Amino acid sequence: MSNNLISQSSNAKTSLQKSEKMTKGKSWVDLYLPETAQHYARLARMDKPIGTWLALWPCLWGIAFAANPGSLPDMKILSILSVWVFLIRGAGCTINDIFDRDFDKKVARTKLRPIASGALTRVQGIGFLVFQLILGIGILVEVNQLSQILGVLHLPLVMTYPLMKRITYWPQAYLGFAMNWGVLLGWASIKGNLYPTTLVVSMLFCGVFWTLAYDTIYAHQDKEDDIKVGVKSTALRLGDSTKKWVTVFSIACMCNLVLCGLVAKIGWPYYATLVVGSWQLIWQIWKIDLSSPEDCNKKFVSNWWFGAIIFVGIVYGQLIT
Secondary structure (H helix, E strand, C coil), X not given: CHHHHHHHHHHHHHHHHHHXXXXXXXXXXXXXXXXXXXXXHHHCCCCXXXXXXXXXXXXXXXXXXXXXXXXXXXXXXXXXXHHHHHHHHHHHHHHHHHHCHHHHCCCCCCCCCHHHHCCCCHXXXXXXXXXXXXXXXXXXXXXXXXXXXXXXXXXXXXXXXXXXXXXXXXXXXXHHHHHHCHHHHHHHHHHCCCCCHHHHHHXXXXXXXXXXXXXXXXXXXXXXXXXXXXXXXHHHHHHHHHHHHHXXXXXXXXXXXXXXXHHHCCCHHHHHHHHHHHHHHHHHHHHCCCCCHHHHHHHHHCHHHHHHHXXXXXXXXXXXX
16 A cells, blocks of 8 residues: 555655746746747747846836936836837847848847748748738837837837848847837826936936847857858947946946936935945946856846836836925
8 A cells, every 4th residue: 555655755856946947948938838939929029028027127117217306117008018029129129030031041049930930931930020010110100200200210120120130230229219108108298308418318317228238248248150141239349348338338338227217316225225236236247258148138128127226217217205
């Protein structure tokens, strides 16, 4: 009897271990969506939400800065623009995979992407792209006219970014404007204008420099494959000087954030969180192993915390202004 119980317990443990092994590394896309839908979800990178968050945080910064002193951010606008960022980020990933399908086949990290692997055709990718853009533009009817114009102007940046890696070693700078354009929409959707210009421009450029920092780290994952296929990046341009330049980008980001606070006359909690955010950036630079793709990805993903820290600081700073 006891032997049977031990055997059953052992079998149950073995089954549990097998189940955990099978699900390890799988996202909700793999676990809950039908196979056909999985391909489209992966094309939009729904299984890797960090890109959406990195595009969303600047948008939320703009909304929070635009809030009236003593008030929380407008939750309706926050929700609308969150959906916009989700759709447009997905569209950006889709156009990237359409343009880069031949490159992706030659890179270990990207060869299993839906179009590169043949799971979806180029025509299917284009159809999905149009679908996402229609939904995204439809969302803009809920915001004011200036925000609608800014949203439409955002699309060429998103659509042309994948081409930049073919012509310049600084595609990350171009990406910085594409990823952080939402800060303009966030501000304009509340204020209906882009004034004061110093504050708006500083918000945009703090995001651009932040993107230069984290995406240069991200690009070090693929530097060897990029050389083979002939595409460019700041990782290749900066090489062994990467840490020094990422430090410069991070300092420029923080300086712009300080300027934003001074122009907005925001409360002291904002500056306290800038200190915490600075330490998050310092930790990345200090600890990063640029020869390890796994560590580069880990540090890249950690930027979720930086975006969240700054957002919390803006919200609390506005509440006690």
